[in-house]
Amino acid sequence: MSVGLISKTELHEGSTYYAQGGISAVLSKIDSIDQHVEDTMEAGAGLCKEDIVKSVAKESKDIISWLLKQGVEFTKNESNKHSKLHLTKEGGHTYPRIVHAADKTGEAIQDSLIKKVKEQSNIKLFTHHVAIDLITSNEKETNKKKCIGSYVLNKKNNLISVFQAKFIVLATGGANKVYLYTSNPDTSSGDGIAMAYRAGCDITNMEFMQFHPTCLFHQKAKSFLVSESVRGEGGQLLLPNGKPFMHKYDSRGVLAPRDIVARAIDSEMKIHGLDYVLLDISHKKSSFVKKRFPNIYEKCLKFNIDITKNAIPVVPATHYTCGGINIDINARTNIKNLYAIGEVAHSGLHGANRMASNSLLECIFFSRKVLEDINKCKNEEHIDIYNDLENNKNKKVSEEVIIKHSWEEIRTLMWNYVGIVRTDERLLKAKIRVSMYKKEIEECFSKNVISSDLIELRNLVYIAEIIITSALSRKESRGLHYNLDYPNTNKKALDTIINTNIKNNIKLYQEK
Numbered sequence: 001m002s003v004g005l006i007s008k009t010e011l012h013e014g015s016t017y018y019a020q021g022g023i024s025a026v027l028s029k030i031d032s033i034d035q036h037v038e039d040t041m042e043a044g045a046g047l048c049k050e051d052i053v054k055s056v057a058k059e060s061k062d063i064i065s066w067l068l069k070q071g072v073e074f075t076k077n078e079s080n081k082h083s084k085l086h087l088t089k090e091g092g093h094t095y096p097r098i099v100h101a102a103d104k105t106g107e108a109i110q111d112s113l114i115k116k117v118k119e120q121s122n123i124k125l126f127t128h129h130v131a132i133d134l135i136t137s138n139e140k141e142t143n144k145k146k147c148i149g150s151y152v153l154n155k156k157n158n159l160i161s162v163f164q165a166k167f168i169v170l171a172t173g174g175a176n177k178v179y180l181y182t183s184n185p186d187t188s189s190g191d192g193i194a195m196a197y198r199a200g201c202d203i204t205n206m207e208f209m210q211f212h213p214t215c216l217f218h219q220k221a222k223s224f225l226v227s228e229s230v231r232g233e234g235g236q237l238l239l240p241n242g243k244p245f246m247h248k249y250d251s252r253g254v255l256a257p258r259d260i261v262a263r264a265i266d267s268e269m270k271i272h273g274l275d276y277v278l279l280d281i282s283h284k285k286s287s288f289v290k291k292r293f294p295n296i297y298e299k300c301l302k303f304n305i306d307i308t309k310n311a312i313p314v315v316p317a318t319h320y321t322c323g324g325i326n327i328d329i330n331a332r333t334n335i336k337n338l339y340a341i342g343e344v345a346h347s348g349l350h351g352a353n354r355m356a357s358n359s360l361l362e363c364i365f366f367s368r369k370v371l372e373d374i375n376k377c378k379n380e381e382h383i384d385i386y387n388d389l390e391n392n393k394n395k396k397v398s399e400e401v402i403i404k405h406s407w408e409e410i411r412t413l414m415w416n417y418v419g420i421v422r423t424d425e426r427l428l429k430a431k432i433r434v435s436m437y438k439k440e441i442e443e444c445f446s447k448n449v450i451s452s453d454l455i456e457l458r459n460l461v462y463i464a465e466i467i468i469t470s471a472l473s474r475k476e477s478r479g480l481h482y483n484l485d486y487p488n489t490n491k492k493a494l495d496t497i498i499n500t501n502i503k504n505n506i507k508l509y510q511e512k
Contacts, residue, residue: 001374003123004163006152008130008187008452011114015173015184015343016360019106020227020295021090022098023067023360025060028087031095033057040358043092043257044351045479046493047205052329052348056358056365063364064099071112074101089232090356092257096232098357103227103295109360126163128155130452131191134168134199136335145200147338155452167337167374170196171367174321174343175463176209177456180408180415181317183215183225192344194459196325197466201333203498204346205323206463207470208480210354211420212319213237213261216312217276218303223317226279226296228356230312231255233292235281238311239268245277259353259480262316266420269315278311316420320359322350322480323470326497330373331366334499339373341366352479352493402444403453410437410457410464418468424485427472434464470496 007013026036036057041048064085068074077086087096101108117123132151139146149164175190176182197203214231216224231237231254237246249264250256256264265277281289286308290297293307300307325333325340327347333340342363349362417430438461445458476490477483 001122003120004126004165005117005123006126006129006131006150006163008155008191009128011117011125011127012110013185013187014110015188016106016110016363018183018185018225019360020103020225021229022088022100022105022357023064023109023364024093024097024355024357025064025099025361026057026097027061027064027085027099028095028097031097035094036060036097039092039094040349040355041351043353043355044349045353045489047348047351047479047495049348049351055329056349056361059365059368060361063361063368067109067112067364070116072101072109073112074099074105074108088229089255090228091231091252091255091261092355093357098229098232100229102291103229103293106360126152129153130155130455131163131172131195132160132450132455134195134335134338135162135164136199139336144336146336147199150195153450153452153455158449158451160450167339169331169370170325170338170340170344171342171363172344174324175206175460175467176318176321178411178414178460178463178467179209179318179419180411181215181223181315183212183223183317183319189456189460190321190463191456191459192340193321193324193466194462196333196335196338196340196344197462197498197500199335199338200500201335201338201340202326203324203466204326204495205352205470206321206466206498207474207496208322208350208352209318209467210258210320210322210480211262211266211316213258213265213316214279214312214314215317215319216300216303217315218305218313221299221303224299225317225319226312226314227293228258230279230281230293230296233281234284235279236283237261237265238278238280239272240274240276240278242278257353257355258319259482262420263482265314265316276313276315279314280311281307282309282311284308320354322346322352322354323496327366329369331370332373339370341370352481400453403451403457406437406441407453407457407460410434410460414464414467418464418471420482422471422481422483424472424483427468431465431468431472434461434468437461438465466498469498 037053040053075086085099088098089096130153135149136145147168152163170192172192174188176184177189214226237254246253250260289308324346327345331339331341417426441461476486478489
């Protein structure tokens with residue numbers, strides 16, 4: 001099987017690389033699959049698909065074994081009481097079940113897998129390439145829409161090419177750069193979700209944007225995430241005067257699920273007029289903190305914060321997209337031969353709120369499912385695509401200041417109007433403004449040279465529109481979606497599903 005791997009920047013750049021906490025798995029004798037399922041279902045606030053949750057939890061142990069075989073060096077358990085690997089605890093988990101590599105788990109997993117990829121002769125890498133849109137056709141027999149490739153921009157020479165394939169897998173990450181403050185890298189601009197939406201995929205539950213409760217508050221830190229495992233190891237959330245507050249919001253205190261902790265911090269900041277709250281792990285032994293959180297310790301020290309002696313100033317920031325392209329147990333979308341895995345997808349594992357460290361597990365689980373499914377139907381017919389592209393000929397270059405200004409306006413609008421706590425009034429105002437931005441950006445996209453920044457801006461405005469539409473259609477508060485106009489939770493939990501039913505406009509790139 002021949003594989004082409006397209007990456008917007010360098011291959012490692014993405015949210016996985018920055019994942020600190022770990023990957024959840026049932027490895028301890030005191031834990032169980034049923035308890036992992038129950039914890040996940042509770043965090044998901046009624047919207048998890050139980051069959052998916054059970055399937056993922058059951059394979060967690062095997063997935064860890066597979067990762068170890070790939071060379072991932074997880075932190076060992078020195079006491080070896082219940083597990084050979086060190087297991088920590090995070091919000092929503094009843095028992096310690098988080099396998100980690102110190103506080104650089106994502107980096108450890110990704111580095112090992114990238115090394116394996118580069119050893120494979122059948123995998124060709126295309127770094128600094130940006131997908132623009134998916135290409136689809138209709139099957140003659142069934143009239144079912146089928147994905148046959150993608151238009152891709154080479155950032156090095158600014159030329160557009162057709163990348164054709166029998167099977168296309170979207171693993172493009174989330175859409176959290178649509179908000180002003182986020183823990184995610186700049187690549188998380190929702191490209192895969194926006195492309196799938198324009199192609200006609202079902203997009204599910206995009207109102208559920210997870211805000212990580214604790215990101216480092218510092219002008220130069222660029223929303224550096226402070227792992228939930230800091231609270232799992234005894235870190236306390238405090239007001240600047242040293243008083244704890246989480247006991248007022250949940251009996252689990254600092255280990256309540258992320259949506260509860262994020263809203264609690266947001267509430268305390270508004271009540272007291274604060275710019276931040278404090279996360280304090282300094283009561284633990286200095287040697288323990290440095291060994292358990294070497295990355296966080298070194299990063300904070302760069303900003304003159306010694307976490308072994310002082311509390312860390314933190315604020316909530318968007319962290320994870322719980323909704324996305326709707327997929328089944330095999331990661332199939334409603335478009336034939338198009339798959340989606342990871343944060344770009346909505347599998348039903350996370351429901352209305354993702355439980356910590358289930359995301360890396362989900363990535364590996366569904367990547368395996370995609371491989372199994374493709375191997376079953378690898379005799380798929382090859383369809384030739386006529387390559388007649390504009391390649392940015394006879395177009396003017398859009399001014400970067402306009403792109404930058406629109407980018408900042410949309411992200412600020414989303415933060416202020418579609419944030420942690422929402423109202424219909426703010427959502428409706430946001431919808432009007434975003435529709436204006438969308439019209440302007442699409443016009444700019446059709447007339448100007450297509451650049452990486454313009455592609456991301458276009459995707460960003462589509463993502464904003466989808467989130468707002470989804471939020472307005474949910475007349476309740478559930479999980480990560482909290483609307484002051486509908487503070488109660490409906491008895492019946494239903495998904496929010498959006499579909500454009502608009503055919504992919506491939507004429508945009510063709511010579512006239």
